[in-house]
Amino acid sequence: MFARAGVNAARTVGMQSRNYATLREIEMRLKSIKNIEKITKTMKIVASTRLGRAQKAMALSRVYDEADSEVYTHAESAKVEQPAEPKSLIIAVSSDKGLCGSIHSQIGKATKKILAEKPTADVVVVGDKIKAQVQRSNSESIVLAFNGTGKAAPTFVEASLIADEILKLQAQKKYDSVEILYNKFVSSVSFAPTAKNLYNEETIKQSKGLSAYELDEDSNVPVAMSEFSLANSLLVAMAEGHAAEISARRNAMDNASKNAGEMINKYSILYNRTRQAVITNELVDIITGASSLD
Amino acid sequence: MFRTSLRQTSRAFNLVARRTYAEAAATGGLKLNFSLPHEALYENVSVTQVNIPAVSGVSGILANHVPTIEELGSGVVDVIEGSGVKKSFFVSGGVATVQPGSKLSITAVEAFPVDAFSPEAIKAKLAEAQKNVTSADAEVAAEAAIQVDVLTALQAVAK
Structure with a gap:
């Protein structure tokens, strides 16, 4: 055993003195950084092309949402008093894929902050990344988890499938307050985790401003409204989150490519310098050898 | 049954009453927001009249309609634009809300022109x-x- 350790030590010493191995090491390192740069550059280009589509989907869903949520502003649903200890549900919307900066951790932080205030709240997570984040600290709070969303711009079908499952849950647990947490797309360089309140039928019925509207008693409009709004809000949250994620990924990959470029420059210089040093050393060896023969 | 017919007559009556009201009002017209998840068909466009297929019966909406919320069933939404051109869209369902201030918001899941x-x-x-x-x-x-x-x-x- 000691003998082997001795061999190893001898080997390291030998490598340092010869210099060839470090040259090869630098070369390999340089190659791998170049590969990484290629990957990040490609990812950036892919994200750039997808950004346009994602932003368009987001803009449309915003118009859709405005039309939908105007009622609640007029009806003053936000002012309805909640019970002293409301049963809350948090829907945290993010996605499955990483490499996009702090998108997922921001939502994770926001979720944990709310959970610290309302420890009894249940959490529904949309996306594997956010699931992993919440699971680390509050695994018992998660009641429902979805994945597979956010590969392309979200559609209403996806949103309504998720809404369907949440409605089943709502029927069982009767939550007093439901809020959606998502990344709001602010600009191409920034996003902000945002919470959006959803109103259940009771809240809608109790809203003061609702009396301004003519309602058909028989057709149970508040139920239809709250169910439809859930799907709509999910769609908007997913669309905003998707756009924010894509743009964050583009920025992250842009930075990564730049860093890789810097490293490539540094290592190329180091590589060339070492190579020259090795050649000089060899020349010195040869000349000394030749002159010693004289 | 009597109730529904009563409601419809009262609706019709309201409509007539409001028609004059609308004409008396400024010609601002009805602002229509007709949006789908993937497309905005009308965004704050001034129109003359919109007929909506509410679950409780088809109703026509003019400017200065009383604020109301209606669940839409499957049927045709007729939009009569300012120039008098009528466009018909088939919707599978949604919600229509008349906001205070002559603003109609229709959110539907899908809508296509009838002739498509x-x-x-x-x-x-x-x-x-x-x-x-x-x-x-x-x-x-x-x-x-x-x-x-x-x-x-x-x-x-x-x-």
């Missing part, structure tokens, strides 16, 4: 859905029942 449908395709789909209505699987049957509803409404308008 193929009657043959509707007929084929309808036959298939009707077959599934009697399915033993409750979920399949419920889905088929909704399909039949939408398709029969569609068949009546698409020619």
Whole structure:
């Protein structure tokens, strides 16, 4: 055993003195950084092309949402008093894929902050990344988890499938307050985790401003409204989150490519310098050898 | 039954009463927001009248309509634009809200111009859905029942 350790030590010493191995090491390192740069550059280009589509989907869903949520502003649903200890549900919307900066951790932080205030709240997570984040600290709070969303711009079908499952849950647990947490797309360089309140039928019925509207008693409009709004809000949250994620990924990959470029420059210089040093050393060896023969 | 007819007459009455009101009002007209998840058909466009297929019955909406919220069934939304051109869209369902200040917001899941449908395709789909209505699987049957509803409404308008 000691003998082997001795061999190893001898080997390291030998490598340092010869210099060839470090040259090869630098070369390999340089190659791998170049590969990484290629990957990040490609990812950036892919994200750039997808950004346009994602932003368009987001803009449309915003118009859709405005039309939908105007009622609640007029009806003053936000002012309805909640019970002293409301049963809350948090829907945290993010996605499955990483490499996009702090998108997922921001939502994770926001979720944990709310959970610290309302420890009894249940959490529904949309996306594997956010699931992993919440699971680390509050695994018992998660009641429902979805994945597979956010590969392309979200559609209403996806949103309504998720809404369907949440409605089943709502029927069982009767939550007093439901809020959606998502990344709001602010600009191409920034996003902000945002919470959006959803109103259940009771809240809608109790809203003061609702009396301004003519309602058909028989057709149970508040139920239809709250169910439809859930799907709509999910769609908007997913669309905003998707756009924010894509743009964050583009920025992250842009930075990564730049860093890789810097490293490539540094290592190329180091590589060339070492190579020259090795050649000089060899020349010195040869000349000394030749002159010693004289 | 009397109740519904009463409601409809009162609705019609209201409509007539409001028609004069609308004409008396400034010519600002009705602002229409008609949006789908993937498309905004109208965004704050001034229109003359919109007919909506509410669950409680078809109703026409003019400027200065009283604020209301209606759940839409499957049917045709007629938009009569300022220039008098009428455009018809078939919607499968949604919500229409008249906001205070002559603003109508319609949010629907899907909407297509009526003339974009193929009657043959509707007929084929309808036959298939009707077959599934009697399915033993409750979920399949419920889905088929909704399909039949939408398709029969569609068949009546698409020619």
